Amino acid sequence: MSYVVLARKWRPHLFKDVVGQGNVIRTLQNAIDSGRIAHAYLFSGPRGVGKTSVARIFAKAVNCTEGPRPEPCEECSVCREISSGRSMDVIEIDAASNRGIDEIRELRENVKFAPVSGRYKVYIIDEAHMLTIDAFNALLKTLEEPPAHVIFILATTEPHKMPDTILSRCQRFNFRMLTRKEIIDQLRYMMEVEEIKIEEESLSLIAEIADGGMRDALSILDQILSFSEGEVKAEEVSQLLGLSERHLMEKLVDNILQNDSSASLSTLNSLANQGADLSQCLKKLVSYFRDLMVYKVNPDLIDASETRIQHLAELIPHVSINRIMKIARLLTQAESDIKQMGYERLNFELALIKLSRLRDDAVPLGDVLGKLEDIESRLSSGEFTLKTANNNSQEIYSKAEATIIEDEEDDEIIEVPESKEINPIKSKWIEFLKFLKAKKNKAIIHAYLIEAKPVAIKENAFIIDFSPEFHWHKEQVQDAEHKQEIETELSEFMGKTMKLKLDDGNKSDSSDNPGQKKPMNQIEMQRDAKKDNNVKQVLEVFNGRVVEVKP
Secondary structure, eight states: OOOOOHHHHTOOOSGGGOOSOHHHHHHHHHHHHHTOOOSEEEEEOSTTSSHHHHHHHHHHHHHOTTOSOSSOOSOSHHHHHHHHTOOSSEEEEETTTSOSHHHHHHHHHHTTSOOSSSSOEEEEEETGGGSOHHHHHHHHHHHHSOOTTEEEEEEESOGGGSOHHHHTTSEEEEOOOOOHHHHHHHHHHHHHHHTOOBOHHHHHHHHHHHTTOHHHHHHHHHHHHHHOOSSBOHHHHHHHHTTHHHHHHHHHHHHHHTTOHHHHHHHHHHHHHTTOOHHHHHHHHHHHHHHHHHHHHOGGGOOOOHHHHHHHHHHGGGSOHHHHHHHHHHHHHHHHHHHHHOOHHHHHHHHHHHHHTOOSOOOOHHHHHHHHHHHHHHHHTTSOOEEOTTSSSEEOGGGSOEEEESOTTOOOEEEOOOOTTTOHHHHHHHHHHHHHHTSGGGHHHHHHHTTOEEEEEETTEEEEEOOGGGHHHHHHHHSHHHHHHHHHHHHHHHTSOOEEEEOOOOOOOGGGOTTSOOOOOHHHHHHHHHHSHHHHHHHHHHTOOEEEEOO
């Protein structure tokens, strides 16, 4: 007799043999037991977790000679035919290769015929998301109102690609990925029955590589059994599966956390020389830092090998949660860049160099606020001033606005806050925006106003303006309904009736005054601002740079 691979030999034939899908099994058995058998089901979930196997078992349960029953008997002729794949009443269709409208039309004709030996004709459509739109449309009516003797079971790994019209006609069951422990326990049981000795660490490595899929785990185990002689040892598993790549990935994580760009690029080069798929390596790196982040927040949520958990525990004391999140964002951005532009090695290397520049010694917020308060008090008292661009006069710091970026590679922008004494109008506007944001049903008008610039407060009117690039926001604020809503909130905030006015934009133009000196452009203003000792001091304190100077 020819050899039967483990994935086929150990395919479950009864509901009780299915691993890890307890909720799905219980619901299906209850439906059969109570006679509430639907005409269409959708089984969705990752590959190799039991969707098609459960569909076959369900077909046996509803067609069993002793049934319908919650568990097929496996002894009657109907159960045996379905188990062996010989049943005329259970039709499996691979939608990946039979995805056109002609195949569905043929199916629509065949459903009219009664079952040969069972109660129901069960159509199992695997990878159903691969059907064309025309095929889905042709299936709609039949799926919604099939003959009483027909049951459809659609299995898919990508339910988001299924049309809503199809989803609404099916009872949906979500199959989950198996945990590492569930895979290890099942593999251990199989090896005991097969009378094969295997080290526990070998099972752990297989479960980790399988990534939640039992079929993948069995395929890997089959390959290992063909390679090994006698007891299956962890060293042999590592050698066969090329797990030296795994150690290089751990080394790369260490390189990143040590801010060592040279070592990171060297490790990446080693991975490339071993023939590793760099895109997959990047995905694994993202997964590693995801595990690191979750482990730091709640170690109980991590489902990984003892080796991985031990490594995570060693890393945790030396890295902050903020830095982990920054690293994860940069790596996912690199993934996106590779998908859009290609150049996987270049984008991977760029990401590693950027990561080496991230710092884990962020200044505590309390220290930052303390420094800001000190600067503001010194500005208010006139202790120091900033020179203007032409150096002919001095103006108080409140005449310019400086924006400082904490790190060139970080998206987080810190604005130097102004005290009420320095800019009371802007301060009041910021407070109003916070007031709006705190109200759950005012998110839309808060979004319209977030780009507005406060100009002045005159009598019972708050005057604002928008930059040209935010003309859409300005149009929304000018809408009568939106404006009335804003004025209502503004009046409540100010404690008196207030109107919202938009600046008319009548500003003096230097072209009308030929004798007036042409204003400096932004580059010139930034260059001159950087020469000022006080600006240098602020930039040094916050490790920042001048982004824009607004007269």
